[in-house]
């Protein structure tokens with residue numbers, strides 16, 4: 001019997017978490033580690049490993065094929081291009097502190113699609129072979145270019161069998177025409193809601209008048225569109241985060257049950273002012289306490305709440321093929337299944353790549369709508385965009401669930417070859433998978449209730465927390 005390679009990490013209960021390359025995992029103690037390292041496994045060890053898919057008799061046997069299948073199904077393979085993020089304008093009617101590089105003042109000329117750009121975008125969309133398209137309008141404030149949104153919408157509805165539109169708006173000023181657009185069945189609204197009024201005002205709206213306008217529009221949006229058609233994302237400053245209970249209360253009051261916490265994504269000069277290590281540790285501490293607060297909330301509540309990214313990571317641990325979050329994939333091949341088209345018609349593989357280029361760190365554009373897609377630079381990045389052979393990740397039990405984000409590494413460190421444990425990406429994901437496993441192995445019924453809800457199961461399955469004794 002041969003045992004597949006196992007990676008391990010100590011856990012708080014004195015045991016070690018072991019995991020294989022296909023994402024199979026269990027806990028065992030130090031003596032098992034010693035027997036494994038010294039190749040002195042006993043019959044009970046072999047029996048356990050065999051029963052749980054960590055061993056095989058010969059290459060090509062059923063156990064081996066099953067392991068290979070599970071390994072392969074963890075990998076992301078890009079699909080056809082069916083998702084575009086369009087930035088018809090960089091102009092915005094707000095000036096949020098952390099958004100300086102992705103917006104200009106509402107009256108600034110020269111930062112909108114021209115008629116030529118719009119026509120070239122439509123021609124580009126017209127050449128896509130896909131039958132389904134998702135179009136996300138970002139900005140700036142895209143509602144300042146309702147005319148462009150309308151033309152793209154009309155084109156997509158006639159060209160594709162299925163179209164879906166997401167309008168990322170600050171909901172600051174919504175005309176009757178804009179409300180009519182947002183109410184259409186294939187249109188979804190995404191906005192920012194940084195917790196209660198005081199926090200939102202401090203971080204975004206600045207004046208009481210603008211704050212009231214936003215909260216009135218948010219209430220109207222819930223009323224007109226229903227909470228299911230709105231996602232509201234809080235941006236959290238890890239140095240002074242709002243209390244978890246305040247964030248939860250705010251979202252519950254609007255009937256929004258999925259909260260996607262995001263740390264402020266400082267760009268360019270602002271990023272240099274913040275020490276990456278302390279940002280990640282502050283963030284991890286806050287995020288962990290937020291998850292605990294959700295567990296307490298869900299214990300009593302009839303309508304439950306999740307933190308979107310934590311749920312996503314939990315599901316990546318529990319099953320394969322959970323690749324719909326563009327920042328957490330392995331390999332993280334960019335520039336194929338989705339693209340960003342900026343205000344000047346340039347293509348970018350991701351929104352972060354657009355920012356990196358805009359602040360002048362690297363030019364990660366990949367052609368434009370006038371001359372077509374150029375992938376040379378992106379392919380250089382794609383060649384490194386997997387964690388399977390990374391000298392740090394190969395020792396990490398979370399490798400099968402984790403991913404890579406080279407654009408984030410470039411943006412923060414101007415290089416992609418830092419030891420992983422020094423990167424923000426690794427620090428945040430090491431923490432989040434530690435948290436996921438601490439909850440999976442918890443005997444607390446409160447924890448198990450939330451885990452089952454977040455995993456999409458009726459109840460927590462104890463076989464998820466295997467221990468080899």
Ligand code: SF4
Nearest residue numbers: 393396399402426430
């Ligand atoms: S990035 Fe960090 S957490 Fe993710 S697999 Fe690599 S070492 Fe592990």
